[in-house]
Amino acid sequence: MTTHIMDQRYRPQFHFTPQANWMNDPNGMVFFEGEYHLFYQYHPNGTTWGPMHWGHAISSDLVHWEHMPIAMKPDHNGFIFSGSIIVDWKDSSGLFGGQPGLVALFTQADQYPDSDRPRQRQSLAYSSDKGRSWSMYENNPVLANEEHTDFRDPKVFWYEQKQHWVMILAAGDRVQFYTSYDLKSWTFASEFGLEEGSHDGVWECPDLIELPIEGSDGQCKWVLILSIGDHPDYTEGSRTQYFIGEFDGKSFINDNNSDSIIWLDHGRDNYAGVTWSDVQRPDRAKLFIGWMSNWKYANLTPTQEWRSAMTLPRELRLRRTPYGIRVVQQPVPELLLLREQSQGLQWSGITIRPGDNLLAGLKGEKYELICEIEVGSAEEIGFNLRTSDTEKTVVGYRGAEKRLFVNRCESGENGFHHQFACRHEVQLEPIEGRIHLHLFIDHSSVEVFANDGEIVITDQIFPDPSSVGLELYTCGGEATIHRLDFYPLQSIYACEPVSS
Numbered sequence: 001m002t003t004h005i006m007d008q009r010y011r012p013q014f015h016f017t018p019q020a021n022w023m024n025d026p027n028g029m030v031f032f033e034g035e036y037h038l039f040y041q042y043h044p045n046g047t048t049w050g051p052m053h054w055g056h057a058i059s060s061d062l063v064h065w066e067h068m069p070i071a072m073k074p075d076h077n078g079f080i081f082s083g084s085i086i087v088d089w090k091d092s093s094g095l096f097g098g099q100p101g102l103v104a105l106f107t108q109a110d111q112y113p114d115s116d117r118p119r120q121r122q123s124l125a126y127s128s129d130k131g132r133s134w135s136m137y138e139n140n141p142v143l144a145n146e147e148h149t150d151f152r153d154p155k156v157f158w159y160e161q162k163q164h165w166v167m168i169l170a171a172g173d174r175v176q177f178y179t180s181y182d183l184k185s186w187t188f189a190s191e192f193g194l195e196e197g198s199h200d201g202v203w204e205c206p207d208l209i210e211l212p213i214e215g216s217d218g219q220c221k222w223v224l225i226l227s228i229g230d231h232p233d234y235t236e237g238s239r240t241q242y243f244i245g246e247f248d249g250k251s252f253i254n255d256n257n258s259d260s261i262i263w264l265d266h267g268r269d270n271y272a273g274v275t276w277s278d279v280q281r282p283d284r285a286k287l288f289i290g291w292m293s294n295w296k297y298a299n300l301t302p303t304q305e306w307r308s309a310m311t312l313p314r315e316l317r318l319r320r321t322p323y324g325i326r327v328v329q330q331p332v333p334e335l336l337l338l339r340e341q342s343q344g345l346q347w348s349g350i351t352i353r354p355g356d357n358l359l360a361g362l363k364g365e366k367y368e369l370i371c372e373i374e375v376g377s378a379e380e381i382g383f384n385l386r387t388s389d390t391e392k393t394v395v396g397y398r399g400a401e402k403r404l405f406v407n408r409c410e411s412g413e414n415g416f417h418h419q420f421a422c423r424h425e426v427q428l429e430p431i432e433g434r435i436h437l438h439l440f441i442d443h444s445s446v447e448v449f450a451n452d453g454e455i456v457i458t459d460q461i462f463p464d465p466s467s468v469g470l471e472l473y474t475c476g477g478e479a480t481i482h483r484l485d486f487y488p489l490q491s492i493y494a495c496e497p498v499s500s
């Protein structure tokens with residue numbers, strides 16, 4: 001019999017998942033010699049969080065991934081927590097005999113001797129064979145700090161103007177910056193954040209990137225992305241905020257008021273995301289991926305053989321909006337590879353009324369929807385997705401309030417945590433009277449990119465495989481559909497059945 005090992009209940013068909021067992025944060029993403037590397041927090045012996053290793057996968061198109069052997073295992077310095085990889089182009093580390101090579105900087109977690117107090121220190125590993133094998137640096141750890149118990153998740157980048165490396169990492173309730181010329185010895189430069197933004201949970205997984213502002217002839221700003229751990233007082237669980245400002249190679253200055261909080265995603269399932277190193281994208285956009293789960297319930301989601309997926313990879317840019325400069329996220333154009341073009345359907349210039357369903361008769365477990373809607377007199381317009389008699393996931397818009405929402409209260413299996421079933425909403429201003437939505441639906445997720453990536457909602461759902469109906473509904477009045485495209489999406493496993 002031919003079955004597919006990546007075909008189990010709820011297994012995403014175009015999002016990255018580990019073949020088996022537990023995954024959390026994306027780590028060490030780097031592009032080198034034509035390959036996109038994705039490492040990730042991995043527990044190879046179970047489907048819940050445990051002693052952390054780095055799993056590894058490689059892609060040439062960001063869509064299809066080849067699973068590689070485990071890249072890093074715990075050693076005498078502890079478990080392998082989150083971190084980053086850069087290309088050491090000029091061999092500034094002296095580890096590559098003058099050639100370029102890959103250097104990883106990551107947290108190792110153990111305990112202070114004769115104590116229960118957790119200890120987190122930064123270590124270095126290097127690879128001269130394009131990430132296939134890794135050697136631990138003999139003088140690990142390379143950076144310690146006894147003051148902060150939570151001291152982790154280093155993200156390293158090259159700062160061209162000052163010709164030095166910069167490390168940003170989370171230190172409890174702030175981030176710290178360190179600089180280095182050789183990646184091995186690090187000097188404290190500054191810290192940021194004690195009184196800034198949200199402190200609803202412990203700070204984790206920072207990233208600092210320079211992003212272009214759309215339509216501004218190359219003008220850039222620095223964006224500090226920061227994840228905030230789960231806290232029992234907040235229903236949202238773990239989530240990601242960002243700051244926009246300036247960086248001079250040593251310190252970051254926030255352009256906004258210290259109490260302003262800007263969320264990267266308005267759904268529940270985009271956490272610990274950071275960007276790829278050494279990638280050239282059009283107009284200097286950066287490439288981002290997040291962990292599509294939430295510490296609130298990550299260990300409980302109803303999958304069997306594996307647990308957790310990554311979000312779709314996304315390009316990040318900045319845009320001037322009525323609220324100020326904001327990060328926009330767009331799914332990478334490489335995803336076009338998956339469209340079943342011949343089965344695509346398009347509509348335009350259609351008025352819909354309560355009771356109509358333009359999509360009646362269509363079925364799908366994984367597809368893409370693109371639409372441009374004039375809300376008109378409708379009180380509410382939206383999509384019921386992955387429907388059956390008892391299940392639906394709603395992506396809707398309320399015209400008078402200008403609120404976009406996702407409601408996953410009846411999306412499918414949700415009894416594994418009392419706060420999973422939820423509805424969340426966010427302000428979305430129409431552009432010239434129209435709202436623009438781009439949706440990706442997979443076996444266990446919904447991603448909504450609204451107004452060309454200005455607002456994003458990423459959510460897991462666990463519908464029964466037989467919940468395949470879809471509906472475009474309106475209530476309380478008429479709306480005009482200026483554009484609606486529907487594309488079934490191919491599975492990334494379509495071409496590689498495995499015999500059993």
Ligand code: FRU
Binds near residue numbers: 024025081082107152
């Ligand atoms: C974020 C995080 C990191 C840590 C890793 C451990 O999800 O808590 O701060 O390095 O997960 O797996």
